[in-house]
Each structure stands twice: as structure tokens, then as C-alpha cells.
Amino acid sequence: MRLLFAVVTLALSVAAAAQSVSLQLDGNIFKAVGASAGRLTVYAGNGDVPPLAGTTAVEKGAVVFRPVFPLAAGVRYRVVFAPVNGAAIEKTFDGPARQSTPVARVERIYPSADVLPSNQLRLYIYFSAPMSRGEAEQRIHILDDAGRVLRSVFLPGQELWDPSNRRLTMTLDPGRIKRDLASNRAMGPPIADGKRYTLLVDREWHDANGVPMIESFRKAFRGGPAVRQPPDPKTWKLAPPLAGSRAPLVVDFGRAMNYTLLQRMLKVTGPNGDVAGSIDVDRNEAQWRLTPREPWPGGGYRLVVDTSLEDLAGNKIGQPFDIDVFDRVTERITTATTAIPFEIRAAR
Amino acid sequence: MDYRKLTVVALAAAILVVAAIRRPLPVTADGDLATTNAGLKSAGVLTFGPDGVLFVGDSMGGAVAALDTGDRSAASGASVEVKGIDEKIAGLVGIAPADLLINDVAVNPISKNVYVSAARGRGPDATPLVVRVESSGKLTLLQLDAIKHETVSLSDAPASTAGGRNPRTQTITDMAFVNGNLMVAGMSNEEWSSALRSIPYPFKTASKGTQLQIWHSSHGQYETQAPVRTFVPYTIDNTQYVLAAYTCTPLVKIPVSDLKAGARVKGVTIADLGAGNQPLDMVPYMKDGHQFILIANSSFGVVKMHADNMGQYKAIDSPTVVPDKAGAPYDKISSVTNVRHLTQFDASHAVVLTSAGGGGFGPPTGPFNIQTIALP
Numbered sequence: 046m047r048l049l050f051a052v053v054t055l056a057l058s059v060a061a062a063a064q065s066v067s068l069q070l071d072g073n074i075f076k077a078v079g080a081s082a083g084r085l086t087v088y089a090g091n092g093d094v095p096p097l098a099g100t101t102a103v104e105k106g107a108v109v110f111r112p113v114f115p116l117a118a119g120v121r122y123r124v125v126f127a128p129v130n131g132a133a134i135e136k137t138f139d140g141p142a143r144q145s146t147p148v149a150r151v152e153r154i155y156p157s158a159d160v161l162p163s164n165q166l167r168l169y170i171y172f173s174a175p176m177s178r179g180e181a182e183q184r185i186h187i188l189d190d191a192g193r194v195l196r197s198v199f200l201p202g203q204e205l206w207d208p209s210n211r212r213l214t215m216t217l218d219p220g221r222i223k224r225d226l227a228s229n230r231a232m233g234p235p236i237a238d239g240k241r242y243t244l245l246v247d248r249e250w251h252d253a254n255g256v257p258m259i260e261s262f263r264k265a266f267r268g269g270p271a272v273r274q275p276p277d278p279k280t281w282k283l284a285p286p287l288a289g290s291r292a293p294l295v296v297d298f299g300r301a302m303n304y305t306l307l308q309r310m311l312k313v314t315g316p317n318g319d320v321a322g323s324i325d326v327d328r329n330e331a332q333w334r335l336t337p338r339e340p341w342p343g344g345g346y347r348l349v350v351d352t353s354l355e356d357l358a359g360n361k362i363g364q365p366f367d368i369d370v371f372d373r374v375t376e377r378i379t380t381a382t383t384a385i386p387f388e389i390r391a392a393r
Numbered sequence: 394m395d396y397r398k399l400t401v402v403a404l405a406a407a408i409l410v411v412a413a414i415r416r417p418l419p420v421t422a423d424g425d426l427a428t429t430n431a432g433l434k435s436a437g438v439l440t441f442g443p444d445g446v447l448f449v450g451d452s453m454g455g456a457v458a459a460l461d462t463g464d465r466s467a468a469s470g471a472s473v474e475v476k477g478i479d480e481k482i483a484g485l486v487g488i489a490p491a492d493l494l495i496n497d498v499a500v501n502p503i504s505k506n507v508y509v510s511a512a513r514g515r516g517p518d519a520t521p522l523v524v525r526v527e528s529s530g531k532l533t534l535l536q537l538d539a540i541k542h543e544t545v546s547l548s549d550a551p552a553s554t555a556g557g558r559n560p561r562t563q564t565i566t567d568m569a570f571v572n573g574n575l576m577v578a579g580m581s582n583e584e585w586s587s588a589l590r591s592i593p594y595p596f597k598t599a600s601k602g603t604q605l606q607i608w609h610s611s612h613g614q615y616e617t618q619a620p621v622r623t624f625v626p627y628t629i630d631n632t633q634y635v636l637a638a639y640t641c642t643p644l645v646k647i648p649v650s651d652l653k654a655g656a657r658v659k660g661v662t663i664a665d666l667g668a669g670n671q672p673l674d675m676v677p678y679m680k681d682g683h684q685f686i687l688i689a690n691s692s693f694g695v696v697k698m699h700a701d702n703m704g705q706y707k708a709i710d711s712p713t714v715v716p717d718k719a720g721a722p723y724d725k726i727s728s729v730t731n732v733r734h735l736t737q738f739d740a741s742h743a744v745v746l747t748s749a750g751g752g753g754f755g756p757p758t759g760p761f762n763i764q765t766i767a768l769p
Contacts, residue, residue, distance in 0.1 A: 087487075088484065089483070089484050089486075089487040089488070090480070090483065090484050090489065090490070092477070092480060092484075093477070093480075093481070094480060094481055094483070094484025094485070095481055095484055095485050095532055096484075096485075097484065097485065097486075097487050098485050098486060098487075098534050112487055113486070113534070114486050114487055114488075114513060114520065116487065117487055117488040117489065117492065119489055120487060120488060120489055122487070140487075166585060167585075175516050175517045176516075177515035177516060178494060178512070178515045178516075178519075179494050179515055180515075196669065197668065197669030197692075200640055200671070201671050201691045201692065202671055202673070202691055203564070203566075203580065203640070205562065205564055205580065205581075205582035206517075206562065206582065207560035207561075207562060207582065208434075208453055208517060208559070208560070208562060209517050209560075210516055210517040211517075212560055212582075214582040214583070216640070218669070219617070219619075219640055220640075220668065220669075221668070221669075223615060223617050224615045225615055226643065226665070227643075227665040227668055228668035228669060231668040232668050232669065251515070252516075253514075253515065253516025253517060253518070254516070255491075255492070255515075303583075303584075305560070305561075305583045306583060306584060309561075353584050353586070355584060355585060359585040361585075366585070366617060367615040367616065367617045368615065368616045368617070369615060
């Protein structure tokens, strides 16, 4: 009889202990307040998932659990506390609310022209806010003139982002561009000379916070003739400013060039070494301008060109994208840079 | 030999075997590897080196880290099957499964444990993850902020003159450990280049290894710089090659002896797997005395290539060949579908990561499963 009484008392006290434990979320820390022992486990989401990664400790009258990672938006956390004796208790907490205000849109796309060569190699898409990875194939389309989505246009499975997830490089399928490959023979180039297309970026694309974009983006363009000849700096037109001015040096290429490479593959050296200044790219990437920080001193200058600079079709200086090895006419340039000399003279 | 002597000899042999297996990790010129933050900005392509060293391609950080997993207990025979691996990893790190991106899968050849690289989040601040999956299904997060490691930087690109963060990245498309060198294939997000790098391991301070250009010729007439999408080491007639799949789809063989610093190497086409398709992963294997290569593709599913006479297949250099069936013959394998990653498990099994849907003309969608399959 006394033994039974003792057991009942113990059971009651354990139940009371379990009831007096309060499960709380304090910032990023889960707590079983009122407990000095027991197992505190947290599960993120539903279903058969392992416990959330983190560490437990006993601190100031509470068993605490610190997750390895911060709590995530849109996730429900189930906290289970198993006391040393007695039944486990549990409670759920919501992570921070997901953001819902759209902030992202397509800001610009390069090439910017309305006519693209049929061997166009890459597109660079600039967003106003960081975007989510892994959605590009689903959200970027090229439509034909009847509004039908074209298949197998882009290189699959290759999302090439800048570190801020605001610029995406899309490569048109090089197997369709390179002459005489199986894809090229079976399907032709992704863009056909003379045909009309629309590039469509879906509004449903999520930004880095999981929020869709403000609006879809459309750009109409037409296929033009393939560009097979490599760019030749000897044909470029330079318009040197007057000495003492801060007017820009203007370089016209006579064709559109790769916008991203124009930011770093041209430089000007002069009497005082490399000229510091700001770069502008204009006329659908056919013109490059360097506005110097300091007025131009008169003297001899050189425009130094990295021979890896490409046009829209991936033709480099002195080296076409797909070299016709039987074509002996093309001048081959094997040096890393080439230079165009010019003079900056004083006004008369 | 009496019983005691036999015991002593057996013990000595056992110690030698254990010592051989537990050979310490190679050390750098600076001494033992330190247990510090691996400094990964992303965790992409995975491949194993010697002694449980896991190479992790960090495209966003422009580097490769060699992590000492400490996972050197030999195992064999077990299989792995984890359904909803994306949901389980998401649960482990406390996010919704949709916010997890699985990047690659590799098998430790010693322990047979599976390693998965992933990103916790899809934005620019996503946290890199490497998770060990044991045959029991147990998941363990590698502590990337406190792990023995070596790192080699690949970045040599000039910074943009526009200021701020350099927008140029070099995405690592594949890696393989060949003859003591880590080979790294990559693709720039700005210029069209075809750099393949060979880095001696252990990594030496300031050595980024040698770099060469890979080219491809179609029918002997048009040559193009050809970025490599995936590649595997392979021996043909006692010569070491790499079999490489280009982004423009042809499968080529390149003798490793050609891969010298600054070289301009042209791969010999041995198969063209067809239009609008990308090979994702390759596993060479031997079965019933014949050589095969299992290839997972982006839109053509899994194919089994007959590779007995790889040295003899005439290079595809004539415009008269039938595009889809040229070169080495292959069979389509329909028993496994939606394969996103494929890697060798043991001599007769592979591990696949499959998705419930997507692929081909859209991104793969979860849930994802990991399982061992018998090589067909």
C-alpha cells in the first residue's frame, strides 16, 4: 500500500514537472524553460525528416537548443521536449514571415540591338535585384513569330551567374551554332537569319527572397546574317580628343561587341602610363568611350586590346568562333594583346 | 610455426595493413593540415582523391578545397537508398525543400558513404553544404567552418574596371583525380574559353597548376574552343586518356600525355549523342569481360556505350556519317529515368540521384532520391 502511494506521488510530480516546462522561441534559440535535464529536439517541416542540426545545453534553468543556421522564412519548426521521466511535450513555432513585395525586374539585356546574328553565342540578362538560382530553364523562353516556345535553344543545365545573382549569362546551344555538328545539321542554328523572335522572361521567376518579379520582360528581335569574320582592330575608328580636355576617347568598332568584355579588355596607355577613367558603351555595343579622370596630356598613346575580346558571335580578335581550317586567308593572331597607336594633340 | 609465432606474425601483418590503410593525409609544405574554416562560398562539383580526401569545387569562391573527411573505414557490399534526400537535408538545415539546391553526388571509394553538395538557399548569400549519407540513411553535416583542408585558388581574372565585386566567375563543370593531379574543367560567365587545368595534389602554395586549351573539330574542317561539361579518366590499350563530353555534345578521347602546360589539345570525337542533349555524368565499368560506359544525359536519359574497341573506333571526321549513330554504339537504358547525377559505387554498382520530374526542358523538381543501381 505504501509502495503504491509512492508510485502515484512520483507519477503526479513528474506530470507536474512536465506541465511546468514551457517551450519558447527566443530569437534564434529554442528553450525548454523550467527544465534542468531532458532531451530537446527540433524538427523543421513535416514528414520523415531528421532533427534540425544544432547544439543543446542547460543554461539558467532551461534546456536550450541553438540551431547551426538561422531560422528560415516560411518554415514551421516543431519542438519536442522529452523530460527524463514522463511524457514528452511539443509545440510549433513559425520562422520569420516570407517577404511578399515584388522588387525584381529585368533591367537590361545585352546584346541591346534588335537584330542578332544567327550565330549569336550568349545573352547577358541584368536584374534589378538578386535572383533565385535553378529556375532559368523554366523562366526564360525564346518564342517564334507565332508565339510558340522554341525548344533546345539554350545550353541546358548551365546557369552562369555573377556573385551577386544579378547578372545571368545564357549560352545559346553551341552544338547548334558550330557548323557541321549533329545538332547544327539536325536543327540549324538557334536563331535563323530573317526570322522574328521574342525573348520572354516570366514574371513568376523568384528573386533571392522567393518573391516573383514585378513584371515579365519581353524583347522582340530579328535574326540577321551570321558573323564569321573575326573583329579586326585595324578597321576600328578612333576619335582622339584634344590635349588638355576631358572629352572622351571614342572608338567605333564597326560591329557590335560583347558588352561584358568591353568593361575590362580595352585600356589606354599614354605618356603617364595607363589612363584612369570611366567607360561607356554605346550604339548597341559598337562604340566604346573612355572619359579620363584627369585632362589628357598631349603625346603618343596606345589602345591596348586583349585578343580574347569577342563580338556577339564569340569571334575573338584574329580568331573566328569556328575556324575553317581550310581557310588560309584569315589572319591568325596568337599574342595575348594587340595595340593601336594614336596621338593626342593640342588645339590649334 | 608454433601458434604463438603465428599469432605474432598475423598481428604484425594486421598492423602493417592497418598502417597502410590509415596512412596519414598528405601534408602541405607548411606542415599538418589545420582544422579551420574551409572558406567555401559555394559547394559544387565533388570528386574523391586519395585517403578520404574530398575535392569540392567552389565556383563562387574561384577555388577548390580538399577536405579531409576523416572517413577512412573500409566498407563494401552495402547499398544506399534514401527517398526524399532533398526533404531530409532541408530538414537537417531548417529550410523548405524548395530552398535547397543539390549540386553534386560522390561516393567515397573507401567507405562507400555518399556525399552530397548543396546550397542552403538559392540567392547570392546561400550557405554551402556538404552532407555525408551512410548506408543506414543517417545524414551528417560536414562542419565546413572547422575541418582539415587545403585550398587552391583558381581565380586569375582581372577585376572589372567598373568597381565593386568582380562580376566574372569561372564555373567548375567537372573535376577528376588522375595520376596525382586534380583536373578541373570550367566555363566562364563572360568570355568563351575552354580552360582545363591540371593541379598537382597535395596543393603547393601559389601553384594553380598548368592550363591548356581544349578544342574540337567537326569533320576536320571547323575547329572551336570547346568547354568540357563532364569527363572521366579512362584507359584504352594501356594508355591513359580522359573521355570528355563537350558542351557542344560530342564525346571525345584525349590522351593524358597530351595535357601539357599551354598546349592546344584537340579531342578525337568517338560519339555524338545527338542534338539538344547534354551528357551529365559518365561511369566506365567492366561486365562479363566487356567494357562499357554508362552515361546520364540531360534529355536522352541514360545510355550504355559499348567501349571494348574504343581505341579502334574511327574518329568522326567525315560529313557522311549518320549523326545520331556515329562512332561507338550505345543502348538506351529505360529502367532508370530522371537521373540528375550518376557516379560509381563499386565495380558493379552506381549511385544515382533521381528527380520526381523536370529535366530535359525544365529544371528537375523534387523530391529527389538517392539509390544504388546494378550497372546494366
